[in-house]
Amino acid sequence: MSPDPSPALPTVAVWKFASCDGCQLSLLDCEDELLTLAESVRFAHFTEMSRAAVAGPYDLSLVEGSITTAADALRIRTIRAQSRLLFTIGACATSGGIQGLRNFAASGAYAGMVYAHSEYISSLDTSTAIADHVPVDFELHGCPIDRRQLLELITATLAGRRPAIPGYSVCQECKARGTVCLLVAHGTACLGPVTRAGCGGLCPSVGRGCFGCFGPADTANTVSLSTRLRHDGAGEAQVARLFRTFNAAAPVFLAASVAHGGAPPADDGAATPSPRGPSPERDP
Numbered sequence: 001m002s003p004d005p006s007p008a009l010p011t012v013a014v015w016k017f018a019s020c021d022g023c024q025l026s027l028l029d030c031e032d033e034l035l036t037l038a039e040s041v042r043f044a045h046f047t048e049m050s051r052a053a054v055a056g057p058y059d060l061s062l063v064e065g066s067i068t069t070a071a072d073a074l075r076i077r078t079i080r081a082q083s084r085l086l087f088t089i090g091a092c093a094t095s096g097g098i099q100g101l102r103n104f105a106a107s108g109a110y111a112g113m114v115y116a117h118s119e120y121i122s123s124l125d126t127s128t129a130i131a132d133h134v135p136v137d138f139e140l141h142g143c144p145i146d147r148r149q150l151l152e153l154i155t156a157t158l159a160g161r162r163p164a165i166p167g168y169s170v171c172q173e174c175k176a177r178g179t180v181c182l183l184v185a186h187g188t189a190c191l192g193p194v195t196r197a198g199c200g201g202l203c204p205s206v207g208r209g210c211f212g213c214f215g216p217a218d219t220a221n222t223v224s225l226s227t228r229l230r231h232d233g234a235g236e237a238q239v240a241r242l243f244r245t246f247n248a249a250a251p252v253f254l255a256a257s258v259a260h261g262g263a264p265p266a267d268d269g270a271a272t273p274s275p276r277g278p279s280p281e282r283d284p
């Protein structure tokens with residue numbers, strides 16, 4: 001890495017761990033705003049955009065992906081030590097992502113199904129959130145994240161104000177865009193009442209129940225929703241399955257799935273909440 005040639009601008013570094021790159025891509029999707037943003041910050045490390053890499057320390061690190069290898073568990077500590085602020089972006093980084101499903105299976109169970117020679121795979125038995133390993137200054141949820149929320153987070157941080165990112169549920173977004181409630185009108189299974197807003201109520205707007213991409217809302221009442229789903233005819237396995245997608249290892253969704261018969265985490269045999277406790281969201 002080279003020394004920073006323009007030290008006047010705040011430096012932003014974007015890091016990838018176990019992930020599909022979709023959340024980093026959301027930053028590149030900020031087409032109209034990206035050039036303006038590039039006048040306010042220096043992208044010091046962003047391999048999806050440029051091979052140029054400037055040595056740390058960094059003012060802000062954006063971290064995509066979960067921790068799935070011993071090497072990455074060490075790498076995130078180095079990145080944290082180089083970063084004044086560290087924000088995690090996306091379901092992989094904030095809850096372990098879809099690959100967190102491995103947490104509920106025997107060691108290597110999925111690797112054996114996917115790879116012809118899984119003996120060459122060296123990884124941890126779990127996929128865990130970045131906040132389980134290092135302090136995180138803000139978690140931005142979604143699979144993928146919403147680019148407008150990402151811009152709001154970055155610009156608010158640059159301006160020194162609290163980002164306007166809601167913790168209420170997708171239902172409020174349905175109401176705002178005038179979507180007829182699928183759950184009430186048609187009995188369609190929908191995770192919107194317990195899922196954090198951010199997508200704009202996209203799936204319900206096209207007749208699909210919410211899949212829970214943005215993870216648990218601040219005051220998610222999964223017991224109430226599960227009772228309604230059972231009343232509408234969903235079986236126990238279906239309710240458990242609904243909570244086992246992109247944010248399966250998020251403590252609130254994890255507890256809800258286990259309560260309806262989903263396998264507990266393989267390492268402890270019980271549905272234990274994450275040791276990191278409440279969401280670390282706070283003023284950046």
Ligand code: SF4
Pocket residue numbers: 019020021022023024064065089090091092093097098142143144145
């Ligand atoms: S949160 Fe979803 S979109 Fe983002 S990196 Fe993970 S799998 Fe991809």
Ligand code: SF4
Pocket residue numbers: 170171172174175179180181182183184190191192193201204209210
């Ligand atoms: S469709 Fe789903 S997200 Fe929309 S209001 Fe109904 S329950 Fe809430």
